[in-house]
Amino acid sequence: MRAQNAQKDFSLNAMSDVCVANLGDETAIDAAARKISIKDPSTEDAYIGIKQVTATIYPIGLNGRFAGVIAQRAGETCGVITVRSINFPDTLAATYDLEMEDMQLSSDFVKMKDLYYGFSNDLNLPVKQFVQITDDGKSLDAVEFMTPTAFRAESELSANVIGMLKKQNANPDVEEKDIFLQVLDDVCLPNIGDLAKITKAAERLSGVSGIKVNDPRTKPFADELLLYFLSLKPDGEVTFIGISDDASLCGYWAVNLAGKSQDVFKHYDLVRIESGMVEAGFVELGFSAEENLAVFQVATESEEQTVYATALMKRKAYSELKFPNLPQLPWDL
Numbered sequence: 236m237r238a239q240n241a242q243k244d245f246s247l248n249a250m251s252d253v254c255v256a257n258l259g260d261e262t263a264i265d266a267a268a269r270k271i272s273i274k275d276p277s278t279e280d281a282y283i284g285i286k287q288v289t290a291t292i293y294p295i296g297l298n299g300r301f302a303g304v305i306a307q308r309a310g311e312t313c314g315v316i317t318v319r320s321i322n323f324p325d326t327l328a329a330t331y332d333l334e335m336e337d338m339q340l341s342s343d344f345v346k347m348k349d350l351y352y353g354f355s356n357d358l359n360l361p362v363k364q365f366v367q368i369t370d371d372g373k374s375l376d377a378v379e380f381m382t383p384t385a386f387r388a389e390s391e392l393s394a395n396v397i398g399m400l401k402k403q404n405a406n407p408d409v410e411e412k413d414i415f416l417q418v419l420d421d422v423c424l425p426n427i428g429d430l431a432k433i434t435k436a437a438e439r440l441s442g443v444s445g446i447k448v449n450d451p452r453t454k455p456f457a458d459e460l461l462l463y464f465l466s467l468k469p470d471g472e473v474t475f476i477g478i479s480d481d482a483s484l485c486g487y488w489a490v491n492l493a494g495k496s497q498d499v500f501k502h503y504d505l506v507r508i509e510s511g512m513v514e515a516g517f518v519e520l521g522f523s524a525e526e527n528l529a530v531f532q533v534a535t536e537s538e539e540q541t542v543y544a545t546a547l548m549k550r551k552a553y554s555e556l557k558f559p560n561l562p563q564l565p566w567d568l
């Protein structure tokens with residue numbers, strides 16, 4: 236018991252001296268964490284919401300013995316991860332007057348369970364608490380303080396993940412082809428050009444609200460898109476609806492999707508205008524005279540991931556595409 240109390244006090248001091256005192260300042264957190272580290276820190280890719288950042292992990296110890304880690308993400312979040320036996324979250328809640336809300340999220344995709352978001356009345360700071368699942372199946376307690384900006388990004392994404400998982404669990408047997416066609420038939424085709432209607436349809440199909448992102452996977456189509464997640468799986472498979480901010484572009488994206496990708500030309504009466512390899516991958520361009528819409532189908536593959544996308548576009552969106560040597564299309568004026 237004495238050893239547990241000593242470790243608990245050490246972890247509490249680490250949180251106070253490293254994270255609370257320096258939150259928002261990546262350099263200051265790094266300097267303070269190194270003072271109590273027992274090994275050199277390691278780095279890994281991480282996310283704040285959907286923004287990729289670098290996480291730095293500092294093993295810390297009491298009397299030279301491992302006691303846990305301090306983890307920061309670009310200075311915007313900083314927390315302590317400990318073994319569960321010392322009940323560190325309870326100590327922290329009492330120390331900083333935390334009010335927490337259970338997000339009811341447990342998922343292999345996010346490698347966590349028992350996710351809570353809350354607020355410290357003493358520090359006037361948002362806080363996140365969860366049980367982290369390690370690669371070998373062990374459970375650790377993690378608590379981190381966050382800047383308000385990081386909190387907004389994190390909580391917005393978590394709300395989307397929760398809604399999306401509920402939708403998946405309610406419809407476990409729906410095939411990807413059906414979802415692909417639903418995106419085009421129920422969201423894009425009837426509503427393209429009308430932002431209010433198209434976002435409402437996307438929310439209804441996906442079960443989540445949209446997140447505005449600037450993502451390399453969608454960059455050839457638009458600087459920013461509203462994303463509505465359709466599926467997220469532990470192996471990195473992601474599908475989502477993408478909509479431009481003026482609703483002149485709407486489409487379906489699949490990342491690392493197992494099995495054969497969908498072919499829009501097999502499902503719709505389209506004129507195939509052009510196809511071939513460009514830097515972004517294999518591109519097929521079509522046109523629907525009936526709908527007065529361009530159709531872009533793109534497939535890219537790298538060591539990291541495969542991406543398939545089908546996008547329907549009005550004339551304005553087509554004119555803003557970041558693909559070279561686009562042909563003129565027979566638009567109906």
